[in-house]
Amino acid sequence: MSLVPASRALVVLRGGGEASLGGGERARLAQLLLERGLEVACRRDEGVVAADLGSDAPEALAARLADGAGAGAAPAAWKPWFPVIDYSRCTNCMQCLSFCLFDVYGVSGDRKIQVQNQSNCKTECPACSRVCPEVAIMFPKYRHGPINGEEVHTDDVRREAMKVDISALLGGDIYSMLRDRSVKAKSRFSKERDDDRALKERQNCLVALKASRDLDIPAEVLAALPSPKEIQAKAEAARLRAQTLTEGAAPPRDAEQD
Amino acid sequence: MSAPRILYCHCAFAKVVPAEVKSAVLAGLTGANVEFDAVPDLCEMSARNDPRLRDLAAQQPLHVAACFPRAVKWLFAAAGADLAPDATRVWNMRTESADAVLNGVLARTAGAESAQ
Numbered sequence: 001m002s003l004v005p006a007s008r009a010l011v012v013l014r015g016g017g018e019a020s021l022g023g024g025e026r027a028r029l030a031q032l033l034l035e036r037g038l039e040v041a042c043r044r045d046e047g048v049v050a051a052d053l054g055s056d057a058p059e060a061l062a063a064r065l066a067d068g069a070g071a072g073a074a075p076a077a078w079k080p081w082f083p084v085i086d087y088s089r090c091t092n093c094m095q096c097l098s099f100c101l102f103d104v105y106g107v108s109g110d111r112k113i114q115v116q117n118q119s120n121c122k123t124e125c126p127a128c129s130r131v132c133p134e135v136a137i138m139f140p141k142y143r144h145g146p147i148n149g150e151e152v153h154t155d156d157v158r159r160e161a162m163k164v165d166i167s168a169l170l171g172g173d174i175y176s177m178l179r180d181r182s183v184k185a186k187s188r189f190s191k192e193r194d195d196d197r198a199l200k201e202r203q204n205c206l207v208a209l210k211a212s213r214d215l216d217i218p219a220e221v222l223a224a225l226p227s228p229k230e231i232q233a234k235a236e237a238a239r240l241r242a243q244t245l246t247e248g249a250a251p252p253r254d255a256e257q258d
Numbered sequence: 259m260s261a262p263r264i265l266y267c268h269c270a271f272a273k274v275v276p277a278e279v280k281s282a283v284l285a286g287l288t289g290a291n292v293e294f295d296a297v298p299d300l301c302e303m304s305a306r307n308d309p310r311l312r313d314l315a316a317q318q319p320l321h322v323a324a325c326f327p328r329a330v331k332w333l334f335a336a337a338g339a340d341l342a343p344d345a346t347r348v349w350n351m352r353t354e355s356a357d358a359v360l361n362g363v364l365a366r367t368a369g370a371e372s373a374q
Contacts, residue, residue, distance in 0.1 A: 013288075027285040030296060034268040034284075039310070040296040042288060080271050080301035084332045115336065118305045140301050140329040141272040148274070148352075149329025 010039045011065055025058050032062035081141055082118035083128055089136035089152065096128040096137060097238050101221060104128070107238050127217045262347075263317035264294035264363050267324035271299045275325060275351045282356030283323050283363075290364055300324055304333040311339040318345040321363040325352045 011033050013026065030040045083096070083104060092113050097105040105128070106116035126147050129137035135152045142148040146156045266287060269275040287294050295314060297303060303311055314320070315334050320341070324330050327348035334341050349359040 024285070027281075027288040030288055031268070031281065031284055034296055034298045035270050037270065037298050039298065042292075042294050042296070044291060044293055080299060080305050082301075082305055084304070084329060084336055086328060086332050087335070138329050138332065140325060140333065141274055143274065145326075149326030149332075151326075151328060 010041060012041045012043055014043050029058040029061055032058055033065060036062060036066040038066060079123055079141065081123045081139065082121040083115055084138045084140060084149075085113065085115060086136045086138060089134045090132075091134055091136075093133065094238060095131050095133065098234055099131045100128050105238075107241060122218060122221055124216075125218050125221050127221055130217065260319070261292075261366060262319040262321040262363075264292060265314055265317075265320060265322045265324075266294055266296040266363075267300045267322070267330075268296060268298050269301075269325065269351075271302055279351045279354075279356045279359070283351060283359050286356065286360040287323075287363075290360075292364065300330065300333050304337045307337045311337045315339040315341050315346075318342055320346045321365075322346065322348045323351055323359050323363050324348060325350055 013030065030042070033040050090113065092111070094107075094113055097107070097113055102117070102120040102122055104115060104117050104121045106114055108114050126137075126139050126142055129135075129139060129147045135146050135156055137147070138149045139147050140149050146152045264287065266284060268280060268284070284296065287296075297310075297314075300311075311334055322330055327350065330348045331341055331346075347362070349362045351359055354362075
């Protein structure tokens with residue numbers, strides 16, 4: 001077997017040759033290379049020996065090849081956590097764009113929702129998929145279906161549609177409830193209240209809401225949700241941006257400053 | 259019908275695919291005297307818009323050992339690499355046994371879920 005570092009991140013394992021690794025070692029080498037972030041291509045032709053196999057074990061070979069390719073000992077710490085849109089289900093309603101706190105979503109020139117800033121996505125937060133009424137947003141690294149990419153069944157749509165209510169809860173009822181609580185508390189404890197306490201109360205309330213509904217949405221995301229007014233402004237800014245792009249003019253920067 | 263090209267995803271950036279299934283499938287492929295391409299993580303490649311995905315999608319027929327077919331299809335699409343629905347079959351290492359995945363991807367004609 002020969003080893004040909006074909007490019008920075010690809011190792012070709014060719015079959016045959018006098019220096020062949022055993023089947024188990026070959027598999028082990030491939031696994032180690034993949035875990036270091038290198039692509040592996042297994043080919044049957046013998047090709048030209050481009051690497052001196054020596055008597056290295058798979059671990060040493062993998063380390064040597066990874067070093068040669070500029071790869072580290074393990075993939076980068078970033079977890080590929082970002083939404084993937086199933087356009088066969090998406091109705092372009094823009095709820096995800098309106099709801100996402102981190103500007104992961106954008107709109108294409110033809111006014112189509114798209115994922116534009118994957119790396120902005122909050123790891124382990126599937127909130128946008130929770131508010132998608134069509135179950136069109138996947139997080140392939142998520143634990144449970146259908147968010148992980150499982151086929152969507154009628155029951156899933158019904159269940160997710162119920163969870164869409166969190167949009168109303170978080171954008172409407174919950175704020176009303178918090179405001180009510182805040183007003184009542186203010187009248188009773190006006191001398192003790194300050195902004196920090198109000199924020200803490202809001203966070204506690206949202207965390208309790210999260211726990212009771214098993215939404216899998218990080219507490220800090222819930223606690224940082226924008227107000228309904230801010231959500232509407234954001235959606236309007238996105239709509240204007242899409243319209244401007246379609247018409248070929250410069251995007252209205254002021255509209256994005258919400 | 260020509261022999262299908264085989265693509266294996268190691269899902270290296272997360273632990274959602276059982277390690278024993280990944281190891282067994284990879285060992286089965288390397289021991290089967292077949293040509294195949296193995297990538298560290300299709301999600302990571304999709305996030306980077308890796309042009310290599312377009313090369314891989316162009317290989318037809320294509321048998322993929324990865325995760326849920328719906329996720330695989332749209333991961334490729336997100337990177338501008340549309341999988342041919344009639345020429346692509348995906349086996350799911352999150353839910354299927356290693357034997358089932360290997361039997362599928364190594365078969366010249368197979369009955370796994372189509373990526374559509």
